[in-house]
Amino acid sequence: MLQTRLLPPADNAHTYPLLIKSLLLSGSRYEKTREIVYRDKLRYSYASFTERVARLANVLSEAGVRAGDTVAVMDWDSHRYLECMFAIPMLGAVLHTINIRLSPEQILYTMNHAEDRFVLVNSDFVPLYNGIQQQLETVQKTLLLTDGQEKTANLPNLVGEYESLLAAASPHYDFADFDENSVATTFYTTGTTGNPKGVYFSHRQLVLHTLAMAATLSSLDSIRLLGSDDVYMPITPMFHVHAWGVPYVATLLGIKQVYPGRYEPDMLCRLIREERVSFSHCVPTILQMLLSAPGAQGYNFGGLKMIIGGSALNRALYEAALAKGIQLTAAYGMSETCPLISCAYLNEELRAGSEGERITYRIKAGIPVPLVEAAIMDADGRRQPHDGESQGELVLRAPWLTQSYFREAEEGEELWAHGWLHTGDVATIDGMGFIEIRDRIKDVIKTGGEWISSLELEDLISRHPAVREVAVVGVADPQWGERPFALLVLHDGQALDAKGLKEHLKPFVEQGNINKWAIPSQVALVTEIPKTSVGKLDKKRIRVEIAQWQEAGSAFLSTL
Ligand code: AMP
Numbered sequence: 001m002l003q004t005r006l007l008p009p010a011d012n013a014h015t016y017p018l019l020i021k022s023l024l025l026s027g028s029r030y031e032k033t034r035e036i037v038y039r040d041k042l043r044y045s046y047a048s049f050t051e052r053v054a055r056l057a058n059v060l061s062e063a064g065v066r067a068g069d070t071v072a073v074m075d076w077d078s079h080r081y082l083e084c085m086f087a088i089p090m091l092g093a094v095l096h097t098i099n100i101r102l103s104p105e106q107i108l109y110t111m112n113h114a115e116d117r118f119v120l121v122n123s124d125f126v127p128l129y130n131g132i133q134q135q136l137e138t139v140q141k142t143l144l145l146t147d148g149q150e151k152t153a154n155l156p157n158l159v160g161e162y163e164s165l166l167a168a169a170s171p172h173y174d175f176a177d178f179d180e181n182s183v184a185t186t187f188y189t190t191g192t193t194g195n196p197k198g199v200y201f202s203h204r205q206l207v208l209h210t211l212a213m214a215a216t217l218s219s220l221d222s223i224r225l226l227g228s229d230d231v232y233m234p235i236t237p238m239f240h241v242h243a244w245g246v247p248y249v250a251t252l253l254g255i256k257q258v259y260p261g262r263y264e265p266d267m268l269c270r271l272i273r274e275e276r277v278s279f280s281h282c283v284p285t286i287l288q289m290l291l292s293a294p295g296a297q298g299y300n301f302g303g304l305k306m307i308i309g310g311s312a313l314n315r316a317l318y319e320a321a322l323a324k325g326i327q328l329t330a331a332y333g334m335s336e337t338c339p340l341i342s343c344a345y346l347n348e349e350l351r352a353g354s355e356g357e358r359i360t361y362r363i364k365a366g367i368p369v370p371l372v373e374a375a376i377m378d379a380d381g382r383r384q385p386h387d388g389e390s391q392g393e394l395v396l397r398a399p400w401l402t403q404s405y406f407r408e409a410e411e412g413e414e415l416w417a418h419g420w421l422h423t424g425d426v427a428t429i430d431g432m433g434f435i436e437i438r439d440r441i442k443d444v445i446k447t448g449g450e451w452i453s454s455l456e457l458e459d460l461i462s463r464h465p466a467v468r469e470v471a472v473v474g475v476a477d478p479q480w481g482e483r484p485f486a487l488l489v490l491h492d493g494q495a496l497d498a499k500g501l502k503e504h505l506k507p508f509v510e511q512g513n514i515n516k517w518a519i520p521s522q523v524a525l526v527t528e529i530p531k532t533s534v535g536k537l538d539k540k541r542i543r544v545e546i547a548q549w550q551e552a553g554s555a556f557l558s559t560l
Contacts, residue, residue: 017180018207021090023252024053030228031254037275038079039261041147046254049083051171056087058169063141063159065118067092067178070186072116073239074098074125075145076262080162081238082247084120089184089203090175097187097239100125101533102196108132110188110196111139113407120145120162124262126153147261180204185242186406189335190533198406199336205400208371209338210248212400216369217249217307222346223329225305226255226279233258233271235282235290236310240534241339244281244309265293278303283310284317285535287328288469291320300325307331307343311536312437312455313363316462332365332435334423336415338400342366342374342435350432365427365435372398376429381418388430391438395420426453443539445474445518447482452518454484454539460514461486464504466494471529471537472520475546485546486520487529497558498523521560524549 028046037043044052065071071088073095075081081097088095096114098107107128111119115138121129123146133139133156142155143162151161159165184203188196201209217226226232232250234243242248250257258275260268268290271277282290287308290296302325308317309331321328333339344366346358368374376384376392384390401421404412415422426438438444438453445452454472461470469489474482490496502519509516530541549557 017177018204019090019177019180020086020184020203020206020248021175023207023210023248024050024086024090027251027254029254034254034256036079036082037256037258037271039147039259039267039271041261042079044079049079052166053083053086053090054171054173055166055169056083057091057173057175059143059159059165060087060091060093060118061173062169063118063143065091065093067182068094069117070094070096070114071118071120072096072098072111072114073120074100074129075120075122075238076100076124077234077238077243077259078145078261079259080120080145082251082257082259085185085238085242085247086251089206092176092178092182094183094200095185097185097242099188099190099196099237099239099533100128101237102188102190104128104132106188106196108135110198112137113195114186114188114198117141118143121153121155122146123148123150123153126155129155180207187239187241187335197408197411199402200406201338201400201402205338206242206245206248209245209340209400210252212370212372213245213340214249214252216340216343218253220343220345222351223343225307225329226250226253228253228255230278230305231256231258231276232279233260233268233275233277235260235263235268235280235286237534240310241333241335244307244333244339246281265290266295269293269295269299272301272304273299276303279305281307281309281331283535284308284313285311285469285531285537287317287321287326291324292468296324305329309333309339310534312365312459314459314462315359315363316459316467318359318363328362330363330366332437336402336421336423337396337398338402340369341372341396341398342368347432361434365437367433368435372396374429374433374435375420376427377418377420377422386429386431386433388428388434388436391426391428393441394423394425394427394435394437396423397421440539443473445472445482445484447474447477447484447517448480450515450517452484452514456514457484457486457518457520460505460508461488461501464496464501466490466496466500469529471539471542473539473542473546475522475543475550480517483522484518484520485522485524487524487526487542487546489526489529496523496525498560499558502560519560523558524554525556525558 028050032047120143141157144153186200304326313330331343333341377395384392457472471487475485477483530538532538
């Protein structure tokens, strides 16, 4: 450590801790009458929002919630969830956002592992909760969330129903200051192997993440996705990295917020139209679903700006969205990183290029946002050059990365080997600082001594006009080690087989984009591709299914 001149002690000065409560106060200062909207069911002003957070804090305190307790939420994306994102950490308690799409066994595991004491349960999940409640080891009380009229439910140790409790509570709460390094939120990764792992974020981390995200989305001219007059609606579940942290940014800026409840494509389209939603974000597969929804046919979303992250954004989806009036910008992050790491920023030089070149950069993972450092490392911890060619594991430093995995110190040490957070992604960084994710380390296809990026192949295959969705994985091959295998969902009435796909990919081989070993020798036409709990391609399940089809000699497989 350098010997610097430290701040002299000042007994009277207020040392301002970075706490989530300061994000709430700023939004309602700007816009008292602006609305928070829940489906077609409820709307209220920022002034009421602030009061409702205080009411919820009173309800939880009276129910016995104390600083340091973990309070879990099982809900769809709602105004209630937004209120919990503030009230629970503002009490000094820890918000556990439960991934309601995990299996009941995994949900049980995460709730016991996180040591949840209080659980807020949406009436839709009461049967799920009751199925596991006898094995819950730490839960003391429950609270009912509902869109209906019911004031009670068959839940053990039920304190009451959310709206009735809020209505009866005081709209004032004097939120105390405390250490900014207190844990504010926790949730579990959707890791494909072993048990889910708990990541956690402090008030300081969430405040800094919010400020950096606001600066990125609101001030960088080639991005400019979010201004205070925009209307925001998440299409990323709030349990998945706090809807990528955007509700905190929207609240900071006093932006109108719309929460869609359970995702129903037609309801999403209707809310976008009727509430004039102008900014959203989701993973590519959810956007695909939205664009194919009956409610989206013949409708132009003109003016809608979206961040696409969580998986690679391919050119075909970028262009399909643009044709419907949606401007996409790619970003990169992960559960461990809060999540924002990078966003596709086009400098003056790139903006002056052709439309084709601009798209090439708009769909890459982007340039690290303020306060983030990114590097490429080989397996021995040696830094690789940022020349756009040298590949290695993407490693990161930033003020808002999870410091370990909750009660998994060993795995946490691995995550932070050599003092950098290891992403498990193979990437390149070019001279401009652009990160390009080549693949998950586990998903790279190794064939005949060559390494092939499944993401690159998916991008090229998605450009075939018959292809609606594609996933590529490596399958074991006695001669080549592995061979690429493509799963395709085609547009209605279209046909494509392994030979047709080869014809489509040939020009890319001739131009040197891919080598000839990248051409899949087997193709399966399916009606649906397996997805994870957050809507990403589930490559682990895809591999299992392919093995089963191959054993059964399925008829929908096409071979070169
Ligand atoms: P999760 O922790 O479930 O949010 O998943 C994080 C992973 O999603 C990363 O490690 C990447 O493999 C992938 N990912 C996120 N953003 C992108 C992106 N823009 N391009 C490619 N892969 C991405």
